[in-house]
Amino acid sequence: MAEIIVVRRFTPPGATVTTLWYVSHPEVAIDPDVPVPRWGLSAVGRRRAEALAREPWLGGVRRIIASAEAKAVETAELLAAARGLPVEVRPDTGENDRSATGFVPPDEFERLADAFFARPEESVAGWERAADAQARIVAALADLVGPAADGGGDVVVIGHGAVGTLWSCHLAGDPIDRRWDQPGPGHLFAVDLPTARLLHRWQAF
Template sequence: MTKLIYITHPSVEIVPNIRIDTWQLSEEGQKAAKRLSKLNFYKNVRLVYSSREPKAIETAQILSEKYHFKIKSYKELNELNRSSTGFILPDEYIKAIQYVYQYPDRSFQGWEKLDKSYERNTEVLQEIIKKHVGDLIIIIGHGQSGTLIKCWIKKIKPSWAEDPKTTGCYFIADLNTNKILQDWTKY
């Protein structure tokens, strides 16, 4: 069985005046990543895939310190590019994310279109799957990217209903049967 564990980074240090894609884990996020390392996922894992964003790489590095696996990062696993607006308040952010799910072929105020993010995330996932048939694949990324991958696995349209709506979660999927074995779970 080819199995995927998709892990979202935990909470970040929000710094409104710097680029979102450079944010790092908060102190609580670092503690959450250490809790994540106690889960029994990593036996015999030699390689973990990650987004290139610092919050995802930092999560992977905390796990690698304990389990000594290699980390391969792909920019295609980065989250939806929202650099045109930078930080927006949480209530506004929720409305914006709901908008991009509802209108995946449109840009919200200059953001990357969800369709484009879906395409790049699922294309790199398919490359990874080809390299690891019958293996456990672990990817560390972002809630929105994970939602797109989860919906691709389930062969459904990406939607807000499938989004974890928080950081620090994971889901597990059987890629041979396209079944979600465990839905988003907080760690």
């Protein structure tokens, strides 16, 4: 039987004259023997990214920015190729540093992630503190929103679930809390560039 890939069409709510779309990479090819930052997209993740690249509402995008992690760069390259744009790589937008543990089984990962969000001032199992990861992503994207925004068109940032959630909490003025985390890979939220106002939280694309 042929593989069936279901792609949900996304209609963005609340888009403004200039919008930043923060996109978390879709599904990855998990390999316990490869460092997590080097994981690429799975077949499903790549098809979802290709479908996203064809969305007409991305026609106003003039800049595509990605973290340096392979899955983010791969996603960004697919979007950039569809629009003839370069990919700007910003290493400081990478996912929270979990190199102290490396790959952990899903159940253990969820337990650690719960603690990461619940105790942002503590290092959980040697992971980067949520408070530090939030400060890093806020600083790394500060030039894109608010008074610093150039207004030259929409911007897409391809990143990751945890640091994306931390940034959205900052933009919304909310304490760090996993209740705002994405439900799974391949989600996005929107930010009004001139005001740095969060337009909506994570939605699947």
